Amino acid sequence: ETGYQRRVHGGEPMHFDLNLTNTTKGLQRVTVAAHDSRSFFWAGRCNFETDILPQQEAHFHYTVIPIQTGMVTLPAFDIRAGGRVVLTPADKVTIFVYPMNKSTRT
Numbered sequence: 001e002t003g004y005q006r007r008v009h010g011g012e013p014m015h016f017d018l019n020l021t022n023t024t025k026g027l028q029r030v031t032v033a034a035h036d037s038r039s040f041f042w043a044g045r046c047n048f049e050t051d052i053l054p055q056q057e058a059h060f061h062y063t064v065i066p067i068q069t070g071m072v073t074l075p076a077f078d079i080r081a082g083g084r085v086v087l088t089p090a091d092k093v094t095i096f097v098y099p100m101n102k103s104t105r106t
Contacts (some may be wrong), residue, residue: 009101010091013043016079019062022052030078032060039072039097040064046075066097 008014034046043063052058062065066072073094079087 008066008095008100009067011100013065014040015061015063016074018062019057020052020060020079021055021057024038025054027054028052028081029080030058033078033080034062035076035078037064037073037075039066039068040075041067042075054071069099071095072097081082 018032020032022030029049031049031065032047034042041064041105043065046062048060050058054100065077071094076092078085086103
């Protein structure tokens with residue numbers, strides 16, 4: 001599950017969250033690796049590794065800065081558990097990035 005801001009302006013930080021649930025009966029070591037993007041600059045960590053207990057969730061918070069306006073695709077992720085890829089999101093999330101907000105220009 002991914003949550004993100006609905007209205008985004010170029011050059012302004014955009015925050016989004018990735019939430020993973022371990023639906024297995026065992027502890028899962030999970031690695032989340034973000035792909036590079038031509039449309040966004042990563043601000044902070046973009047790769048994580050953690051253990052998720054059975055039937056529990058892990059929350060990952062990301063900050064990116066849009067460097068391209070118009071219709072852009074959010075960066076994709078590879079999610080690995082036990083050393084193998086368990087999810088490579090096939091559905092790309094596309095958003096519209098508005099030109100820089102005039103009130104934030106210096």
